[in-house]
Amino acid sequence: MLEVLQESLRKAPIVIRGEYPYFIHPISDGVPSLEPELLDEIADHMIDIAGSDYDRIVSIEAMGIPLATVLSMKTGKPMSIVRKRQYGLEGEVVLSQSTGYSKGELYINGVNKGENILVVDDVISTGGTLKALLPALEKMGAEICNVIVVISRGDGAAEISDMGYKVETLVKIDVDMNGVSILEVAGEQQ
């Protein structure tokens, strides 16, 4: 299950950002090369999990964009990208994002009151990004029906679940200076 994703994670190099061991991977960074075979495997898996009961896909700049694009093309659902740049459009919502290695502002546009939203992202780690984004989407009047993240490391996903959101991840990993270890793969017995 998810063989291409597992194989690519085992090859991921590690760099240190501050004190954070950061894995570099095609899905989370777009480097060194994002192969269609990998995107296709992941998108088909996410579509299986997501069902069809949602109106819009929402994802986050930068590396949510290829995922949301493939899902949108395969499902025919529209997508909105939460950006790191302000547009100043009417109804734009700003929130503060914090990850294990960065802090900044995110700007939501294009999400309408009453819509059912599928949120997708490449990685969840501290959960800082989704902890800020999900309540902000609800405050805009949207309903979050599912959150699907490809790669989970650390406690962020469990914390988001504890906040009452339905979170699914394709693979759980551990990261240290020696590389990535795969802890759990969706749909596989441990």
Ligand SMILES: O=P(O)(O)OC[C@H]1O[C@H](OP(=O)(O)OP(=O)(O)O)[C@H](O)[C@@H]1O
């Ligand atoms: O769970 P967290 O600790 O919040 O980390 C997860 C976030 O970190 C990465 O985004 P980043 O801001 O690095 O943006 P990028 O997609 O531009 O690399 C990733 O795409 C997630 O959005």
Ligand code: HPA
């Ligand atoms: O270690 C990481 N690698 C890539 N993207 C990430 N987003 C949060 N942590 C990471």
